[in-house]
Amino acid sequence: MIARHSLVWLNANGWRRAAQTAAADSVDTVCVALTRWQQEDWPLVLRRREADTSDNELCVGLALPPDGNGDKARIPLRVQLAGIQRIEEPLTLEKALAHMPPGWSGPLHAFAGDCLHSGIVLRVYGSWAWQILTQQNYVTASSDIDLLFTPRSEPEFSRGMALLAQHAARLPLDGEVIFPDGQAVAWKECWQALHASSQPRVLVKTETIVQLTPLARLMSSLEPA
Known part of the structure; x- marks a missing residue:
């Protein structure tokens, strides 16, 4: 069942489109993280659906490792269904x-x-x-x-x-x-x-x-x- 916390792997087009949905005020951090995630073929995680999400989109995200203060940056993204390679349970x-x-x-x-x-x-x-x-x-x-x-x-x-x-x-x-x-x-x-x-x-x-x-x-x- 596709539900919150499911693991979502993207194809090449999915990564490209996901980067376009990232917050503009953190674009450098996002670009570095998404490039690494794509290179390593790491999954994203399904999160709660936002109100204006279209029927052909999923809301996903990733969390970066904690920094020196213990803070863990979270990057919310949206991906189109056509950009998904596979989905697995946690x-x-x-x-x-x-x-x-x-x-x-x-x-x-x-x-x-x-x-x-x-x-x-x-x-x-x-x-x-x-x-x-x-x-x-x-x-x-x-x-x-x-x-x-x-x-x-x-x-x-x-x-x-x-x-x-x-x-x-x-x-x-x-x-x-x-x-x-x-x-x-x-x-x-x-x-x-x-x-x-x-x-x-x-x-x-x-x-x-x-x-x-x-x-x-x-x-x-x-x-x-």
Whole structure:
């Protein structure tokens, strides 16, 4: 499924047209980055669709490695469908383990093992994913482990959320729960809402908008036990 965080590879014409959509106030930085990305055949990442995007366009972007202050420049772009070579889902946690930063080693292996045992598939995005895909230095001591959790049923949702909460005590786990209808919620916000005494609303991201939605409405999209 083509969704936010999907990896997008461009053909030669796609790179040329993408450069034309870059912000004019950062053209030098953009030109250098896009030239490198094209030469190395690195992917871009699908982002939320802007309001004036045409039907034959996708909104994508890339993040540069952090500078000396830890700031990470992000370059938003648009690409035409004809300029796309291929699209793939984000890396799975299982595949990402081969490129694990040393500081996460023991706890992350334990987490991944519990996920495998419970039938939970997680995907990786953010700094760790960029580091794996480009072999550049993105992960720092303050980096999070950004994960995508896409449950289809209530039991799967419960197992995955419990594992995230359990292992977050030893790992900087961050990321989103993506419900079957494509609506995404930060997993930590979702966990807090699950344990709230009221009927909470959570901040939801879709392919086009950000809005507050009752958690119960999102839960209704899951297959029952």
